[in-house]
Structures are given as structure tokens and as C-alpha cells.
Amino acid sequence: MRVLVFGQTGQVAQELARRLPAGMTAEFLGRDRADLSDPAACAAAVRASHADAVINAAAWTAVDKAETDEAAAHVVNAAAPAAMAQECAALGLPFLHVSTDYVFDGAGTLAFRPDDATDPQNAYGRTKRAGEVAINDSGARALILRTSWVVSAHGANFVKTMLRLGASRDSLNVVADQIGAPTPAAAIADALFTAARAMANGQAGGVYHFAGAPDISWADFARAIMAGAGLGCAINDIPTSDYPTPAKRPLNSRLDCSAFERDFGVARPDWQAGLSDILYELGGAA
Numbered sequence: 001m002r003v004l005v006f007g008q009t010g011q012v013a014q015e016l017a018r019r020l021p022a023g024m025t026a027e028f029l030g031r032d033r034a035d036l037s038d039p040a041a042c043a044a045a046v047r048a049s050h051a052d053a054v055i056n057a058a059a060w061t062a063v064d065k066a067e068t069d070e071a072a073a074h075v076v077n078a079a080a081p082a083a084m085a086q087e088c089a090a091l092g093l094p095f096l097h098v099s100t101d102y103v104f105d106g107a108g109t110l111a112f113r114p115d116d117a118t119d120p121q122n123a124y125g126r127t128k129r130a131g132e133v134a135i136n137d138s139g140a141r142a143l144i145l146r147t148s149w150v151v152s153a154h155g156a157n158f159v160k161t162m163l164r165l166g167a168s169r170d171s172l173n174v175v176a177d178q179i180g181a182p183t184p185a186a187a188i189a190d191a192l193f194t195a196a197r198a199m200a201n202g203q204a205g206g207v208y209h210f211a212g213a214p215d216i217s218w219a220d221f222a223r224a225i226m227a228g229a230g231l232g233c234a235i236n237d238i239p240t241s242d243y244p245t246p247a248k249r250p251l252n253s254r255l256d257c258s259a260f261e262r263d264f265g266v267a268r269p270d271w272q273a274g275l276s277d278i279l280y281e282l283g284g285a286a
């Protein structure tokens with residue numbers, strides 16, 4: 001089975017490259033070969049690929065920067081995936097796309113289900129939701145996999161930020177009222193491959209949630225990172241109001257992942273094991 005992947009340098013794309021299952025080959029398109037600012041070029045890349053399935057692992061993920069450049073983020077996160085999905089529909093190829101907890105408003109304390117109403121609170125979330133809608137409208141047999149708080153040993157993420165700051169500070173203030181689930185990029189890659197294979201064998205797509213377990217606050221996650229890395233940096237719990245950012249973040253990012261486990265047989269990954277692997281890979285484990 002041959003898979004075309006948009007993305008090469010990102011967290012999920014790098015784990016897809018490292019975790020390619022036996023019997024699958026993959027072609028990875030970095031920005032140099034497929035710039036998502038050019039949706040027509042993305043469609044042409046799908047057309048030229050002769051792939052059995054297409055995975056989009058590239059996105060505008062700079063949440064705060066999207067606030068001041070929403071139009072450009074929209075092209076990358078909505079228009080380009082729409083073009084990919086339309087081409088997949090024309091060719092009859094399964095299309096797999098990664099989306100985010102930030103499509104929800106973050107109200108309440110219950111885990112969001114895939115068919116719950118969306119109401120993004122920031123520009124990044126709006127562009128990602130627009131991508132979901134366009135993919136659904138494309139007619140492609142598509143899987144939209146919403147995940148949250150992606151972490152890995154590469155790229156930019158909360159684990160690496162905490163390690164960097166924790167190495168030079170005695171204490172850090174971290175928000176304790178935003179609850180969600182860290183998700184190892186490696187587990188997302190495995191989940192995407194499982195779904196790609198199932199869809200190539202005829203299984204339907206849909207909107208699904210897939211995030212690590214258990215749910216936790218950013219502050220408690222920061223404490224787990226410091227402890228795992230053997231850093232003495234203390235974490236002070238603060239409310240979101242004490243950590244102003246250009247983009248508003250949802251307070252409740254819990255995702256109900258039961259449908260993905262039911263339909264694709266993949267359970268929520270244990271982020272604590274994933275964190276240990278990441279710290280080991282970075283050479284920072286205690």
C-alpha cells in the first residue's frame with residue numbers, strides 16, 4: 001500500500017516516517033514540494049502521486065500568530081485540505097486529515113464527542129474548523145482525526161518548552177484551569193496508519209477523536225515533565241486570566257475518543273509512557 005503524506009518536518013509527519021508499517025510505502029511532501037499556501041499545487045500533487053491513500057499532516061499550528069494572519073492560516077488549514085480532499089474524491093482515494101480540540105468552545109467539564117457542536121474561540125480553531133467543513137463537503141471518503149496537545153522529541157511543543165525553561169528557572173507559572181490530554185505524535189502516526197489501512201480496505205471515514213489519557217491540566221503536565229526530566233523547577237498553578245495570550249484557549253479540551261476505539265480498535269494512548277519515551281529520546285530522563 002502506498003501513502004502520500006503532506007508534511008515532512010512536523011511532529012506527526014516525522015513520526016509517520018519513523019513508524020511506517022511493513023507492507024506500506026510513503027512519500028512525504030515538505031513545503032518545498034507542496035506549499036499549502038498553493039491549494040492547486042496540493043491537488044496536483046495528489047493527482048500525480050498514484051497513492052492508495054492521502055494523509056495531511058501539515059498545518060499552520062502557530063496559534064497566536066494566526067490571530068494576526070488569519071487569512072494566510074485559512075489558506076493552509078482550510079483551502080489546501082479542501083483541494084486535497086476534492087482531488088481524493090475525484091480519484092476515489094481515502095483522505096485522512098488531522099484536526100484539533102480547538103474547534104470547540106471549551107465550555108463545561110464533559111468530554112466533547114465528535115458530533116458535538118463546534119464553536120472555535122480563536123483564529124487557528126476557526127481555520128481548522130473551516131478545513132473540516134470543506135473536507136466533509138468534498139465528497140471524499142475522509143477521516144478527520146481531532147487530537148490535542150501533541151508532543152514529541154522533535155519540533156516545537158509544550159514538553160520542549162518546559163524543558164528549556166525548567167533548565168534555567170527555579171519556578172514557572174502554568175495555567176491550571178485548562179484541562180485536556182497530551183497526545184504523543186507517535187501514537188497519532190500509528191492511529192493514522194491503522195485507519196489508512198482500514199479505509200483502503202473499504203471502511204468508512206468520519207469525524208473521530210483521538211487523544212492521550214488521562215486528562216490533565218497544563219500545570220500538572222508541566223509538573224510531570226519536570227519530574228520525569230529530574231528538573232527541580234517548581235510549577236505554580238495560575239488561572240488562565242494570569243497568562244494573557246493573543247489567542248483565547250479553551251478551558252475544557254477533553255475529547256471523547258470511544259468511537260475511534262470502537263470503529264478502528266485503537267485505544268487512547270497513555271501519555272505518561274509517551275512522555276518517558278520522549279524524555280529518553282531527548283536524553284533528559286532522570
Ligand SMILES: NC(=O)C1=CN([C@@H]2O[C@H](COP(=O)(O)OP(=O)(O)OC[C@H]3O[C@@H](n4cnc5c(N)ncnc54)[C@H](OP(=O)(O)O)[C@@H]3O)[C@@H](O)[C@H]2O)C=CC1
Pocket residue numbers: 007008009010011012013030031034035036037056057058059060061076098099100101128147148149150151155156185
Ligand atoms: N501541535 C499540536 O499541539 C496539535 C496539532 N494538531 C494538528 O495536528 C496536525 C499535525 O501537527 P504537528 O505535527 O504538531 O505540526 P507541527 O507544528 O509540528 O508542524 C507543522 C507542519 O506543517 C508544515 N507547514 C506549515 N505551513 C505549511 C505550508 N504553507 N506548506 C507546507 N507545509 C506547511 C510545517 O512545515 P515547515 O517546517 O516547512 O514550516 C510542518 O511540517 C496539524 O493538522 C495540527 O493542526 C492538533 C492538535 C494539537
Ligand SMILES: Cc1cn([C@H]2C[C@H](O)[C@@H](COP(=O)(O)OP(=O)(O)O[C@H]3O[C@@H](C)C(=O)[C@@H](O)[C@H]3O)O2)c(=O)[nH]c1=O
Pocket residue numbers: 061062063100101102147148149150157158161172173174175178218243249
Ligand atoms: C510556556 C507557558 C505556557 N503556558 C500556557 C499557555 C497555554 O495556555 C498552555 C499551552 O501552551 P502552548 O503554547 O503549548 O499552547 P498552544 O500552542 O495553544 O497548544 C495548542 O496547539 C495547537 C496547535 C493545538 O491544536 C492544541 O491542541 C494545543 O496543543 O500553557 C503557561 O501557563 N505558562 C508557560 O510558561
